[in-house]
Amino acid sequence: MDQHQSAVVCYRHPDRETGIRCTRCERPICPDCMITASVGFQCPECVRTGSGTGHAPHANQPRTLAGARVAADPRLITKILLAANLALFVAVQAVGDKLTADLVMLGQWPHDSFYQPTEGVAEGQWYRLLTSVFLHQEIWHIAMNMLGLWFLGPPLESALGRIRFLALFLLSGLGGSALTYMIADPGQPSLGASGAVFGLFGATAVLMRRMQYDMRPILVLLAVNLVFTFTWSNIAWEAHIGGLVIGAAIAAAMVHAPRDRRTLVQSAACAGAVLLILALCVIRTLMLSG
Structure with missing residues (x-):
């Protein structure tokens, strides 16, 4: 995947441009949606359905870019x-x-x-x-x-x-x-x-x-x-x-x-x-x- 291509919009948030894609399904994802994986980032759907890296359940908990757990209220x-x-x-x-x-x-x-x-x-x-x-x-x-x-x-x-x-x-x-x-x-x-x-x-x-x-x-x-x-x-x-x-x-x-x-x-x-x-x-x- 070429991450330097023109920015597209997040598949879950159409009003947000992004240059990052899920490493599994390649859908574009914004910072609110990206979840740290063993390689790159994954979207919430891939993590939720278990189509991600195959780690133990606790390893697939949504994480922010900096490694923190994704909170219900990010504000x-x-x-x-x-x-x-x-x-x-x-x-x-x-x-x-x-x-x-x-x-x-x-x-x-x-x-x-x-x-x-x-x-x-x-x-x-x-x-x-x-x-x-x-x-x-x-x-x-x-x-x-x-x-x-x-x-x-x-x-x-x-x-x-x-x-x-x-x-x-x-x-x-x-x-x-x-x-x-x-x-x-x-x-x-x-x-x-x-x-x-x-x-x-x-x-x-x-x-x-x-x-x-x-x-x-x-x-x-x-x-x-x-x-x-x-x-x-x-x-x-x-x-x-x-x-x-x-x-x-x-x-x-x-x-x-x-x-x-x-x-x-x-x-x-x-x-x-x-x-x-x-x-x-x-x-x-x-x-x-x-």
Whole structure:
């Protein structure tokens, strides 16, 4: 089979183009339908009817591209992340600046009168690296980030699986916070899920390349967002770049890992990202405390 031929549509989802076919029946299948087999991918019908590789029943359980079990709702984690962001946004609108001051990404408390007496990451409040990812103040800000999460999240969650997708989102957000902490003004607060969303951009580009899809749409969209990142005022570009790099790196490990060492490679990539984030934060804390 020539996988470089013109893309056709998935036999189960006519609105989705794909360049992948079932290794048994050669029907075209999209990421939601493809099930990892001993060689290539198979469609749900071939697995269900037992016309696949002939492995034991548990070996034929549907798997995502990254090796996770196919979930009944491939948007569950995306919905939970959306709900968490929206719930915190409502709480911020109700409580006001006090909650924002307690959760915003802040390297070191600048003793500005705007803030309630508090401290920053350099003074031990490392939780701000994560809480700030779910924190928004302006309606346009959360609207843009949640639109990005809603459009990019489900395809990635479907291809990676729930746990892997959640790890991708959280580590991308933490990567954005860590780079912001490392090189930005420590007294300048930042907030929002933009770093995590840029991580999803990077992961989507990696996934599309892995699936041999036309990458021009995602590359153009990413380029437009990067232009906005560096031209609009009051944007923490460090968070965008940090999230983008971490998201692309983790996604590459998840979709390109050898099948016989897939879990090991994926776990090592996530652990490496955690260690890098911790190293940046420790170095910056020592710099600000010295």
